[in-house]
Amino acid sequence: MKNSIILVSTLAALLSLGGCTQQVASPNPDGATMVASDTVTLDSAGASGSTAGGNGSYGSGSTAGGNGKNSVHFAYDSNKLSQKEKHKISRDASTLKRKSVIKVEGNSDEFGTDEYNYALGLRRAKAVKDTMVAKGVPAKKIKVVSYGESNPVCQDGTKNCYQENRRADYK
């Protein structure tokens, strides 16, 4: 993990005391009112959330989760797995049982707004976890996380494309 402050203003926090953040209470020597003292930039590069599937650029029509992952898909605004998708997870259960850690990532399409999409992604990941557990995969091995709409495999703006993004990936 690398976090470094690459720029810190010499004026810094001492100059940010007014009624509003950027207005400074005291004038400078020329009698001018100082406005908008400088702020920092935090570099989180290398501290990426890009675990499985993240490649730093948006997808363009690919339907695979990528990086050896398996994916199951959901209907619009739903976290219910179809029989077909449950069967897919059942088929993988024996392989999953041999793994020490299984990561399930829930995703959504771009519709809906911010928090709701992350909650929907989580509910989808949870549905996959529950199905795995029902097939004998130990619950303690399964890590669940939602990436909401941040991890699309497709951005073509078509119905099929949006469907590809309503998914949970597991590995």
Added chain:
Amino acid sequence: MKTLLLLLLPFLLLAAPDARLKISKDVDQRVSIAVINAGDPTVVSKKLHGIFVSDLKISGHFVPDKTYYSGSYDNTIPPAMRAKAYILKYDFGKSTSGAVLMVRLLKAANSKVVLEKKYAIPAVAKFPFIAHKATTDLNDALGYRSIAWINRYVVFARYTGRKQSEILLADYTFNYSKTVIRGGLNLFPQWGDPKQQGFYYTSYETGTPTIFHLNIYTGKREHIVSSPGMLICSDVSKNGHKLLLTMAPNFQPDIYEFDVASREAKRLTTFSGIDVNGKYSDNEHAITFVSDRIGRPNIYKKQIGSSAVSQLIFHGRKNNSCDTYGNKIVYSSKEGPAKFNIYLANSAGGSVRPLTSTGSNQFPRFAPDGDTVLYIKRAKGVNAIGYIGLKTNQAMLFPLGNRKIQSIDW
């Protein structure tokens, strides 16, 4: 043709406020004003003219003349401008330690100086803030209702790739923006205090969602809480002591009230579906939030400490984001595949007022004065930030480019 459209886009966006907004304020109640660039006609000083015009317009107290004028910085009023109520003259120039702006507000009829002031800024790139501050001061000098919100930073996250995002600060017109967190997946920035010293945000850097607080002036970053599944800071109490979190320690998204000092979280909702987007209301005795408890997202309210939940909105099929100010609620409602509109309602009842009518309009947020609503409009692949004055009925849009905004706060 595409290039021409791109060049024209900012102007088209600025000229296209939402059609269903009813302009009810009498134009004659606002005063006319012209803005004169009395300094060197540099690129930045010319841009300042447009920013002054935007500031004066969004205030709802002025009818600014959009024409770019240049002239001298004395008290002379060109004869053609005598019919205006006020003339604002400004002189912007670089200095050894940044930049300096001098402004002079004159009564057009008699050249009387109403306000004269000098401002300094440490970085020229922040020139929009110097205009915002000057406009706020001249607005105050004339005794109008405060528009201090235009001096505030907007903090927002935008996606840069799969599982990649950045968090930026901007002025309200987005003429200034600066990345404050780059690299990785960092989401849901939420101001942590009224003075905007720092903000909370969700980081995925360890693989487990974690909320940090970042002081934007010192760079001090503080770990607040981690939780598996998902974790979002949705609101902060006025004194900054408590947070409303959407958290899922058992993979069940619910709203929790988190005490920053003790690090203790109290679960406020217990529904088996989705409860998110908690916002304090009723002087922080209640929360307003989004829930899918009737099978689709809608807006609900709950007194803190009570088990009863009441449905607040009886309009729209999918209302999946909201903000509150006192009894006022703004929410976005899904009305088509890529169509969202924003509505204003009151938790005490009454009619629902549409604030937008075309395109995709999301992330509604109240200004600190509760009289202005910020939102993100997306139309034909292009984002814009929009402002609607609830009292003045002024509406403005500023282009944002085509990167998808993830979340926004101001």
